Amino acid sequence: MGVKGKLIASMEVKCSGHSFYDIFHTNTHHVPNISPKNINHFEIHEGETMKAISIVSWKYNEAGQKIYMRHLVEDVDPHKISITWKLIEGDLLELYNYFNVITSCDYQWTTWTIEYEKKTEDTPESLIHLGFILDLTNDVEAHLLEK
Numbered sequence: 001m002g003v004k005g006k007l008i009a010s011m012e013v014k015c016s017g018h019s020f021y022d023i024f025h026t027n028t029h030h031v032p033n034i035s036p037k038n039i040n041h042f043e044i045h046e047g048e049t050m051k052a053i054s055i056v057s058w059k060y061n062e063a064g065q066k067i068y069m070r071h072l073v074e075d076v077d078p079h080k081i082s083i084t085w086k087l088i089e090g091d092l093l094e095l096y097n098y099f100n101v102i103t104s105c106d107y108q109w110t111t112w113t114i115e116y117e118k119k120t121e122d123t124p125e126s127l128i129h130l131g132f133i134l135d136l137t138n139d140v141e142a143h144l145l146e147k
Contacts (some may be wrong), residue, residue, distance in 0.1 A: 007127070010110070013144075031140070038062075039058065042058055045057060055072055057070040057090075
C-alpha cells in the first residue's frame with residue numbers, strides 16, 4: 001500500500017465563486033480556449049456536461065510535459081458548489097494508485113483539494129499538479145473578469 005496524501009489550496013478570486021463553478025460545471029468545453037497554454041483538449045465521453053457519472057478526458061501541459069487523464073465525475077453538488085473528479089485512466093496513474101480532484105467555490109474563494117495515494121514512497125508529492133491547477137485558476141479568473 002502506498003503513502004496517501006492530500007493537498008488543499010484556497011485562492012481568492014475577484015469574480016464570484018458561482019461564476020467560477022459555472023465554468024467547470026456547464027461550460028467546461030470552453031476551458032481549452034480560456035487557458036490554451038495549459039489545456040490542449042477536453043472531451044465528454046459519456047454522460048452530459050459535468051453531471052455525476054459523466055466521463056471526461058483532458059490533455060494538458062504540465063511542467064513541460066503533455067499529460068492525458070480521463071476522469072469519472074463522481075459528484076456534482078450545486079448546494080456546496082463543488083465537483084469531484086476521480087481519475088480512471090491516464091499518465092498520473094503511473095505514479096499514483098488513485099488521484100481525485102475536488103473543487104469548491106464560496107463567494108470569492110475557490111478551493112482545490114487533491115487526494116492521492118503514491119505507488120511508492122519515492123513518488124513526489126503532487127505539488128506540480130497543484131501548481132498547474134492554480135495556474136489554470138488564474139486563467140479562468142482573468143477570463144471571467146474580461147466579461
